[in-house]
Amino acid sequence: DGGITQSPKYLFRKEGQNVTLSCEQNLNHDAMYWYRQDPGQGLRLIYYSQIVNDFQKGDIAEGYSVSREKKESFPLTVTSAQKNPTAFYLCASAPILVSETQYFGPGTRLLVL
Amino acid sequence: QKEVEQNSGPLSVPEGAIASLNCTYSDRGSQSFFWYRQYSGKSPELIMFIYSNGDKEDGRFTAQLNKASQYVSLLIRDSQPSDSATYLCAVNGAGGTSYGKLTFGQGTILTVHP
Numbered sequence: 408d409g410g411i412t413q414s415p416k417y418l419f420r421k422e423g424q425n426v427t428l429s430c431e432q433n434l435n436h437d438a439m440y441w442y443r444q445d446p447g448q449g450l451r452l453i454y455y456s457q458i459v460n461d462f463q464k465g466d467i468a469e470g471y472s473v474s475r476e477k478k479e480s481f482p483l484t485v486t487s488a489q490k491n492p493t494a495f496y497l498c499a500s501a502p503i504l505v506s507e508t509q510y511f512g513p514g515t516r517l518l519v520l
Numbered sequence: 521q522k523e524v525e526q527n528s529g530p531l532s533v534p535e536g537a538i539a540s541l542n543c544t545y546s547d548r549g550s551q552s553f554f555w556y557r558q559y560s561g562k563s564p565e566l567i568m569f570i571y572s573n574g575d576k577e578d579g580r581f582t583a584q585l586n587k588a589s590q591y592v593s594l595l596i597r598d599s600q601p602s603d604s605a606t607y608l609c610a611v612n613g614a615g616g617t618s619y620g621k622l623t624f625g626q627g628t629i630l631t632v633h634p
Contacts, residue, residue, distance in 0.1 A: 438620050449524075449608060449624040450564070457620055465621075497563055503620040507552050507612050511563040 410434065411512035413498050418517045420485065420492060428483045428515045430498035436510075438503040439481035443467060444495040453496075456481055457503055485517065493519050523547065524611050526625035535634050539596040543609030543625055546590070552612040553585055553592045554622065557605045564608055568594070599632040606630070 411432045420426045430439065438457045442450040452465030456475040470489025475481050485492045495516050499509040527542040541555075552571055556564035570576045570583040570592065582595040592611075596603055609625040612618070 442624075447626075449626040451624075452621065455621065501620060507620055507622065508554065508566060508569055509610075509622060510566065511556075514563045 411498060411500055411510060413496075413512040413515050415515060416513070418515055419520050420517060421520050423487045425484055425486050426517070428485070428496055428498075428517070430481045430483065430512060431479055432481075432498075432500045432512075433479060434500055434502070434510070435478070436500035436502045437478070438501045438509075439475070440499040440501070440509060441465075441471070441473065441481070441483045442497045442499065444497060450497065453483065492517055523623045524609055524625040526607075526609050526628045528628070530629035530631055532631045532633060533599050535599060535601060535632055537599050537632075539599045539603065539630055539632070541594040541596075541607050541609075541628050541630065543592045543594075543611075544590055545592070545609075545611045545623075547611065547613065547623075548587075548590060550611045550613065553583070554610040555581075555583060555592075555594045556608040556610060557603075558608060558627070559605045567607075596630075599630075601632050601634055604631050 414429045440455040441453040451467050454473040456462035472484045497514045498512040501509045524545050533539045554569045555567045558564040568583045570585045576583045580597045584593045606627040606629050608627045610622040613621045
């Protein structure tokens, strides 16, 4: 099955802790994205990557970090510097050499203990 | 002014009616426009994309684009309770460093009541 997977589905963070959200795709898409969604809000771009070993900050990158060592994988780390991390985190990918259409994974809901 | 703005909701329509969802955007150079549906607690799923002025139909859904007015809409004919969801409008950047980036509106909540 082709698709985008995110894990875990729910994640709990303690104060001062870094946590990493996983995103994997087997669609052979070049571009991958991380968004944050707060209740009743649209999607805000955190980071994106259009090629392996390269990534760009989005609109709300502070307190987050990413890596893109493999085409299939784009993990997001929520650092302790992110003071309000509770949100729904969505990973997306796109075949940008063909189309800008983005396809989404199922999401990870991050909660602070 | 927000870059992508959707009509304020929530929008409530009776079953069988036409639901009209609207979106305006500020970047005159935008070329690609997307509508996503998001059920509560789930991730967005693509409904349609449109690149050219005019109408594009897919089943009960019709996307309408007017680049001169910087306006894109989604019509849902014969609305069903299963269409009840949040609808997100997304617009691409004007090229260059914005290529591949989408800006999303805040979403419009649609409720179709029996």
